[in-house]
Amino acid sequence: MNGFWVMLRREMAMAWGRGGGPLLALTFFVATATLLPLAVGASPARLAAVAPGSAWLALALASLLSLERLFERDYEDGTLDLLALGPVPLEAVAFAKGLAQWLTNGAPLALAAPVVAVALGAELRLVPLIFLSALIGGLGLAFTGGIGAALSLGSKRGGVLIAVLVLPLFAPPVIFGAGAIEAFAGGLDWHPALGLLAAYGLAAAALGPFAMAAACRNALS
Amino acid sequence: MFQALANPQRFMDFSRWAAPLVGIIAVILIAMGLWLTFSVPEDYQQGDTVRIMFIHVPAAYMAMFCYACLGGASFMGLVFRHSLADAAGRACAPLGAGFTFLALVTGSLWGRPMWGTWWVWDARMTSVLVLLLLYIGYMALQAAIDDEVKAARAASILALVGLINLPIIKFSVDWWNTLHQPASIFRAGGPTMPAAYLWPLALMAFGYMALFGSLWMVRVRSEVWRKRANGLALQAAG
Amino acid sequence: MLDLDPGKYGAFLWPAFAISVLVIGWMVVDSLSRARHWRKEVERLEALRSEAKDPSRP
């Protein structure tokens, strides 16, 4: 069995396994979204205007949560040493981890995004695009986030540090993701924005693993 | 040229005279720049606030320039494993962050009379703000990892990732700006600027660059001494 | 010759220049003091080491 599939299957099993899978990230996502009306008041007009955008912001923050689990545990219990001596290079391992993060964390969040957006007052007709942009955006968030997770290996403060490292890099996906929805809502052409979002995601998926592998090798040395 | 400077001792000998010399050049350039800043005619529309441009635009330019240097040093550090390249990266980041902070503050002060608010999400100012966050991320990562060699390599990787992302962020912020169309105060830049303004702008820009070059060398020298001191302390203890 | 009177815009012009002087000043002072500190440290440790090697030398 090719090493990559063994790795991917394990990452998926571990993410869905006893850890409750994406439940934590989903709860955080909904919790953040519910704080918004409490913070800015519940007037439908005001909320509806920012509903897609804030759903996307909560999505980006929620995708930060499970990043620490991506490499830190393998680094601490010695698995990373074994992964470095496997049949496929560390870059493939990193790609498998990024993909698993997208599938087990990004996809559920993408399913929840429309629900949250509608709850905040987004129009129903936006739902398909919100789901699509959250799903495609999730790819970029997973791999760019993975770079942050790998870079913070061996540091004392994992969680917050990862956020500080990757949030500036989340600017493009958030802009294109939320921008696509807003363009659609405003009757403008939303295809370019979604295209750029997909381009960012694919670039992150293609280049991210190299940075992640280099960071892992650095932490292992 | 880089190979020659890669060896710490040769760099120390070179920078011993180069740092002060470039420093003096910087002072002269900035002095002339300031003199012109206050002698050029004021802008018919912005009045005297346009003079802030002469300290804002060079700072914003330096913010980008320093990050490019940071990316270059990180690349040299990762690919050629020069310990001096790591020192150069570590020395460059605080200076870059300083210029970026300056660009933000002076930009906001420059725009204040027109916008009526202290901050507007204008395309250029927003990307400079994101750049400041990248600098802070670099320095935070460097400080978070105890082992210096690992910290330097991790930070270098982050700097390269940031360098690749910089044009993407710039593009996405510009694209986002067209979607939201806030007022932009930076029409003054570019060829439409009266010739009289070009001189002070160029002098200040080169002055800032010389200042950065000299301070960068000074900070790299202190990094070399710090490593030597750590080595000696270890030996004394060892 | 020098138009040092910005009129009503003074409240924005002078703070901008003041902060620039402050930040650049900090950069210069911090860099120079850091360099001096570590140079002194190296000299102190080297003196200590040469002293330990042959205490006879004054």
Next chain:
Amino acid sequence: MQNLAIIRGERLLFQGLDLSVSAGEAVALTGANGSGKTSLLRALAGLIRPHAGDVRFEGPQGKLEPEDARSQGVHLLGHQDGFKATRTAWEELLFQVQWTGGTEASARQASARLDLDRLAGLEVRKLSAGQRRRLALARLVASPRSLWLLDEPMAPLDTARRAVFGDLMAQHLAGGGMIIAAVHDPLPIAARACDLSSAMGPSL
């Protein structure tokens, strides 16, 4: 390996180390704690970059590329065994065996050989240190790799288990395998000693 030198955190651990291991041979690395035993094993495994000197692998058909040699021919067993506490022994063993080139069948066989079958369903955190070490050894047995790099392998094992492990090692050597082990007390098999604290050649 020729003229190997390793620096960890600005401290020179050892230098000028020349050592070559051929099929069927075992080497016991001795030396005080912090003399670089673990670092040497990690350098051989390609995790640490030596400061000087190089590591070469030669297969039956001549020189092997280090990456290929390490991805197919090296087992590293460090202090940590890399098992996830919340997964069952069998799940973890199966993953590690498949990851290092073994099959489910060879994993079952190794598990039976080291009588781990009754532990299979238990979560790893419920196993004792000795049981976890036997689980790690099962991986070595199940996935055929020629070079074993062992970091104090005997530590958690009781005398009976040491004998079993001794047989496994002897069998591995007989099959043309090689072992380099960092140890404090002598290995239960014949092994060439190599003391790292004495391997301080001319200063760099």
